[in-house]
Amino acid sequence: MESQIIRPGHLTTDQVAQVLGTSPGAVRNLVYRGRLTRSGGTPRRPWFAAEDVAALHAERLTRRVA
Numbered sequence: 001m002e003s004q005i006i007r008p009g010h011l012t013t014d015q016v017a018q019v020l021g022t023s024p025g026a027v028r029n030l031v032y033r034g035r036l037t038r039s040g041g042t043p044r045r046p047w048f049a050a051e052d053v054a055a056l057h058a059e060r061l062t063r064r065v066a
Contacts, residue, residue, distance in 0.1 A: 010041075013046060036055065
């Protein structure tokens with residue numbers, strides 16, 4: 001299904017959803033709220049920087065523990 005070549009260090013919406021344990025719709029909501037920024041791709045198939053996703057994931061984990 002992934003016909004587009006993704007730059008190293010970037011993730012698709014589906015991959016971000018898998019890392020965060022959410023749905024693609026929730027990822028789009030994170031973008032809308034300004035919690036996650038697109039770093040390439042197209043409007044329909046955005047890419048996200050892996051380090052931004054990792055930082056968001058770490059933040060969510062620390063909130064759960066606290």
